[in-house]
Amino acid sequence: MQDTMESPSAGQADAQVRKRISVYQPTQPGLIFPEIPTFATHAEERQHRKERLVAACRAFALQGFDYGFAGHLTVRDPEFPELYWTNPMCVHFSNVRVSNLILVDHAGKVVEGAYAVNRAGFVLHAAVHEKHPDILAMCHAHTVYGTAFAALGRPLDPITQDAAAFYEDHVVIKSEAGQVAVEERAGFTVADWFKGVKAAIHQNHGIFTCSTHSIESAAFWFIALERCCQQQLLVEATGHKPVMVPPDKSRFSRDNVGSDYIGWLHFQTIWDQLVRTQPDMLD
Incomplete structure (x- = not known):
């Protein structure tokens, strides 16, 4: 669709x-x-979610977020919320399409699709989805700036309007820092931190985003967080202390341009571009 x-x-x-929910x-x-959009059937909504999941993968490819087989994006199935759709193991983001997505349960079993699941992706994402039934979608990739910033082990500062969108809406996770998450215990240790926030910086690992709204929102906020990490590293490289956006103005910006809805709205420009330039993603 x-x-x-x-x-x-x-x-x-x-x-x-x-019915306006945003000033935009x-x-x-x-x-x-x-x-x-609204949907008449589970099948219709499932197709929609799968297409947007593929679009998010293609958007990550355009952003250069690939790193071998690392990186996983997930979205719950609308009819069977204990299952989630994700990108297949060892398929480049640019080659993900509707037909090669896989459906996985919280035990890591592939229940639909021909490809294997990424073990690290299963351990972390399945734990978050299982621990937080309200989280619909989640994104992670081993990006250059997000990974570099994660090595600092501290939160993002509100040095721009864009960064203010994450003010008091992200966490720094130090548990299991730097250790590859291939044991299920590690996933549940990290999953506890995702309650009530749209982003997480996992020390010595990288960045994550999640959404109770849509895969589009989770994907856009991941792109935005990576940019904010890059901007802060660039500013700090000057040796000058940046001017912070005051807390009241940071909260105002977050409330108006940092919501799940705004993330979804931003992604519509990406979706439109991809439909026009990469129609094979819908195969």
């Missing part, structure tokens, strides 16, 4: 205005603007 952005009827437009939604009726 592909979203379209056709002009709504007058009645639909009025309903959209009444237009108040003027009749304008073209992305709308969160």
Whole structure:
């Protein structure tokens, strides 16, 4: 299923205005603007989630987030929430498509699909999904700047409006720092930290994002977090102490541009580009 952005009827437009959940939604009726889709069946929603999961993988490829077989993105199945869809082991992000996704349970068993599951991905993501039933999607990759920043073992500072989106909405995890998570015990130790935040910096490992809303939101906030890590490292490399955004203004920015909805909305530009330039992802 592909979203379209056709002009709504007058009645639909009025309903959209009444249901505004963000200042970025237009108040003027009749304008073209992305709308969160609704689904008539589990099958329809499943297809949607799988397509957006693939798009998130392709977006990670465009960002250069690949590192061998490292990196895993997951989203729950809408009908069977104890199962989750993920990218296949040893397939480059740029080659992930709907047809090679795998469906995995919390024990790491592949229940649909031909490919193996990434062991580290299963240990961490399955633990988070099982520990937090509200978390719908999760992203992790071994990126250059996120991994470098994680070595500092400290939270991101609110030095920009973009970084303020993560203010008081991410954690630094020191448990199992630097040790490859291939034992299930390690996954549950780390999973405890993901409650009520959209991002985590795992010391000596890298960055994670999660979402109770959509894979699109989790994927965009991962891209954003990587950029913020890069920006902070660049600023600190100057040797000058950056000026912080004050706490009240950081919270204002976070509340207005740091929500799951805003992450989803940002991703619509990525989705549109990928549908136009990489239609094979839907195969």
